Amino acid sequence: MPLEIFVQVLLSGVLLGGIYALVAFGLSLVYGVAHILNIAHGTLLAVSGVVASLIYLATGWHPLLIIPLMVAPVFLFGYVFHALLLRPLAHRGKHDETIGTVLITTGALIMLSDLTGFAAGTTQRNIPVGSGVFEFGEVIVPTAQVWILAGILALTIVLQLYLKHAWFGRAVRAVTQDSLGATICGVNGPRARALTFAAGSGLVAVAGVLYAIVYPVDPYMGFSLTVRAFTIIVVGGIGNLPGAMIAGVMLGVAESFTAFLWAPKWAPALSVILLLVILVLFPRGFSSWKRA
Amino acid sequence: MSLLKVEALQVAHGPLQALWNVDIDIRAGEKVGLLGANGAGKSTTLGAVVGYYPALAGAVHIAGEDVTRMATPDRLARGVALVPEGRRLFTEMTVRENLEMGAYLREPRRKLAETLEQVFTLFPILKEKAGQAAGALSGGQQQMVAIGRAIMSRPRLLLLDEPFIGVAPIIVGDVMRALGEIAAQGVTIVLVEQNTHRALDFVERAYVIENGRTVLEGSRDDLIGNAAFGSKFLGLD
Numbered sequence: 324m325p326l327e328i329f330v331q332v333l334l335s336g337v338l339l340g341g342i343y344a345l346v347a348f349g350l351s352l353v354y355g356v357a358h359i360l361n362i363a364h365g366t367l368l369a370v371s372g373v374v375a376s377l378i379y380l381a382t383g384w385h386p387l388l389i390i391p392l393m394v395a396p397v398f399l400f401g402y403v404f405h406a407l408l409l410r411p412l413a414h415r416g417k418h419d420e421t422i423g424t425v426l427i428t429t430g431a432l433i434m435l436s437d438l439t440g441f442a443a444g445t446t447q448r449n450i451p452v453g454s455g456v457f458e459f460g461e462v463i464v465p466t467a468q469v470w471i472l473a474g475i476l477a478l479t480i481v482l483q484l485y486l487k488h489a490w491f492g493r494a495v496r497a498v499t500q501d502s503l504g505a506t507i508c509g510v511n512g513p514r515a516r517a518l519t520f521a522a523g524s525g526l527v528a529v530a531g532v533l534y535a536i537v538y539p540v541d542p543y544m545g546f547s548l549t550v551r552a553f554t555i556i557v558v559g560g561i562g563n564l565p566g567a568m569i570a571g572v573m574l575g576v577a578e579s580f581t582a583f584l585w586a587p588k589w590a591p592a593l594s595v596i597l598l599l600v601i602l603v604l605f606p607r608g609f610s611s612w613k614r615a
Numbered sequence: 616m617s618l619l620k621v622e623a624l625q626v627a628h629g630p631l632q633a634l635w636n637v638d639i640d641i642r643a644g645e646k647v648g649l650l651g652a653n654g655a656g657k658s659t660t661l662g663a664v665v666g667y668y669p670a671l672a673g674a675v676h677i678a679g680e681d682v683t684r685m686a687t688p689d690r691l692a693r694g695v696a697l698v699p700e701g702r703r704l705f706t707e708m709t710v711r712e713n714l715e716m717g718a719y720l721r722e723p724r725r726k727l728a729e730t731l732e733q734v735f736t737l738f739p740i741l742k743e744k745a746g747q748a749a750g751a752l753s754g755g756q757q758q759m760v761a762i763g764r765a766i767m768s769r770p771r772l773l774l775l776d777e778p779f780i781g782v783a784p785i786i787v788g789d790v791m792r793a794l795g796e797i798a799a800q801g802v803t804i805v806l807v808e809q810n811t812h813r814a815l816d817f818v819e820r821a822y823v824i825e826n827g828r829t830v831l832e833g834s835r836d837d838l839i840g841n842a843a844f845g846s847k848f849l850g851l852d
Contacts (some may be wrong), residue, residue, distance in 0.1 A: 500708065507691070508716045508764070509826065
């Protein structure tokens with residue numbers, strides 16, 4: 324493979340992986356704090372991507388303007404969804420709660436996909452922003468992709484700093500590490516869980532807009548993203564953002580090369596294979612050997 | 616006036632009732648023990664005081680105020696702090712972050728720097744280990760972090776649940792001395808302890824809990840002189 328092709332495939336893999344990591348962040352934080360396996364998480368990306376594409380089609384606004392427009396309602400949706408459907412399950416036993424959250428979020432996946440398909444059609448859409456290209460010698464990269472990559476990196480750093488230093492960010496980590504310990508420090512557990520669920524939803528809306536700029540979106544594509552995000556958090560460690568970023572980029576690069584060298588249809592299988600291989604080599608994910 | 620008053624308290628864990636009738640009355644400045652066998656309901660009593668376990672019946676008053684229906688953060692804001700069984704530290708956070716989490720509520724947050732210095736004076740080793748992950752510390756040092764975290768909220772009532780479990784014997788004395796200093800600064804202390812001898816070295820007065828009921832109360836000397844108590848808890852004939 325010529326070097327410039329190699330670099331291009333690599334870069335598009337890094338970009339894809341960065342978006343996967345954004346999807347995984349929300350899932351990871353929500354699982355860590357609230358023990359909710361949100362099966363509909365990727366579907367929120369799909370719906371956000373479709374709606375953002377329609378807004379772009381109708382108005383031609385810059386995606387940077389569409390992002391906050393999407394985040395606010397999806398954040399609110401996440402908050403209300405958690406308050407009405409998931410929070411009541413916390414009063415049940417642990418077993419009921421786990422099964423209940425999976426059933427409810429699976430139902431949400433089906434309804435969100437079908438409602439979006441019904442209202443907006445099932446065709447693939449995207450946000451076709453005009454973009455120049457950066458040329459590094461023989462390597463040609465659309466500028467939009469470079470900005471998206473920079474944006475994902477900045478967002479990751481801001482999130483990580485927030486979790487490390489802000490009081491609420493620390494409270495989220497505290498609830499993840501020891502819920503009772505956090506409660507006796509005065510952390511309002513239910514509120515932390517609700518806000519984290521809402522923030523995780525808002526984050527996936529950001530990922531949805533970015534995704535639609537680079538790849539086509541449709542209402543039914545969400546579940547395969549959720550599976551990838553699961554793989555990433557198992558490999559990268561629950562609540563571990565740098566770990567999720569590393570795992571996400573690995574997965575994105577692996578998929579990118581698979582699609583280029585063999586065929587795109589093999590790419591989705593990779594997340595499952597990668598999961599198996601890494602769990603055999605590092606049974607507790609990256610977080611275990613990072614700490615060791 | 617009593618600082619902590621628990622009246623006819625009943626608590627259930629799911630279908631299992633753990634407390635049937637617990638009565639406790641503690642004045643400000645006292646050092647009081649809660650004694651009893653494993654599973655008698657001592658930890659549940661402390662959990663119910665901070666609101667971690669809801670009361671089925673009965674009442675909890677803090678400084679004369681009925682807090683029975685209050686959420687945990689509101690009770691903590693009234694000056695209660697708990698050092699829980701098993702420490703419950705944030706093991707992947709640093710020692711400093713753990714201590715700072717203790718000052719999470721609004722009032723203690725304002726005095727964070729000052730209180731942190733007090734905790735470091737009380738446990739100098741924690742200042743040396745401030746940047747290390749709490750999970751990497753020895754049992755005794757982790758217990759110091761747990762006590763320090765509770766102190767960070769500047770409590771007037773400190774509840775300690777089995778603080779000497781997993782603490783090396785040579786460190787027990789250090790922790791005991793630190794608790795004495797905390798008490799000397801006017802903090803009221805309630806100590807749950809299985810080792811009755813050790814508890815009676817520290818407290819002035821104690822309650823005995825059996826099967827979820829307070830069955831005996833008395834000063835240290837009363838209890839040591841009580842024949843039934845002596846044979847059951849002190850190994851005296």
